[in-house]
Amino acid sequence: MVIGTSQGGRFLPIDLAKAGRKAALVEGGHLDGVCVNSGCTPTKTMVASARAAHQARRGAEYGVRTGPVSVDLAAVRERKRAICRTAGRGRSARRRSSSTPLRTNLLGRGKVSTRDRLVPYTVFIDPQLGRVGMTERQAAEQNRSVRVAKLPMSAVIRALETGETRGFMKAVIDADTQQILGAAVLGVEGGEIMTIIQVAMLGELPYTAMANAVFTHPLLAEGLNSLFMSLDAQ
Incomplete structure (x- = not known):
């Protein structure tokens, strides 16, 4: 049983089932998990919008004159949602790779460990x-x-x-x-x-x-x- 989809959970039970194993997936929220829907991706899009506003307000330091800079939160939110929709469709390879160590170990195709890995x-x-x-x-x-x-x-x-x-x-x-x-x-x-x-x-x-x-x-x-x-x- 896989609890939660997140990065690799969505694909792990599919791969196990294809290999003839019984597998079940339990997800209480979004199918793609936290990262794409409410974690990594949406927060970074909002950070990018904030940075754009910050840079615009620093224009004079670069010899660029601008008028008053304002933030349209509704537009920021719509941009975030559009990017999250795109990311949800385009990150299958990255999310599948996240389940590779577990898949390898569970199917007996070797032993993959996180011991001594460089984790940045x-x-x-x-x-x-x-x-x-x-x-x-x-x-x-x-x-x-x-x-x-x-x-x-x-x-x-x-x-x-x-x-x-x-x-x-x-x-x-x-x-x-x-x-x-x-x-x-x-x-x-x-x-x-x-x-x-x-x-x-x-x-x-x-x-x-x-x-x-x-x-x-x-x-x-x-x-x-x-x-x-x-x-x-x-």
């Missing part, structure tokens, strides 16, 4: 916060010798160009192996920048690979060069 998170505040892996404290608790790289967003060219210079990038490095143990990015699109570091961690790349990588200029990701190169000056 992003907090949609302003500026955005993205985090993955260990903190300095957690590394110390494991008696690891670490080096710490830190770079203010004001040192990232793209952030300067867009006027979004609040925050910083930070990475924790294993001093013995040069592996990236963890990272935090507090800044514009912090979650997106963090994800690049996460991919490097999944590939077990040394920090030097990021320091020497050629990123498109000028992107926020280019700041990762400076972040990891800063270790050479320590």
Whole structure:
């Protein structure tokens, strides 16, 4: 029995039934669960509307003159609903992938575990916060010798160009192996920048690979060069 649809619950019983298993689905609300209907998607659409209003009110900082800026909440709500309807139809692949570990284990096709997985998170505040892996404290608790790289967003060219210079990038490095143990990015699109570091961690790349990588200029990701190169000056 699967209780709740959410990300993967809608597809798990279908896949189990196709494999000859008896399966039942219990859902007390929307078939697609909380995320599409009242959680992730609708809240982020409203954050986007709020950001648009905020940027419009900052127009003078960019040399743009505007009249009074107002928010039409009815229009914001209609935009949210339209996007949620579209998201509900177009996210089947993402939601199906969410049930893959359970499906694999229940059908006896292997053993999938979440043990030691890199589980990132992003907090949609302003500026955005993205985090993955260990903190300095957690590394110390494991008696690891670490080096710490830190770079203010004001040192990232793209952030300067867009006027979004609040925050910083930070990475924790294993001093013995040069592996990236963890990272935090507090800044514009912090979650997106963090994800690049996460991919490097999944590939077990040394920090030097990021320091020497050629990123498109000028992107926020280019700041990762400076972040990891800063270790050479320590």
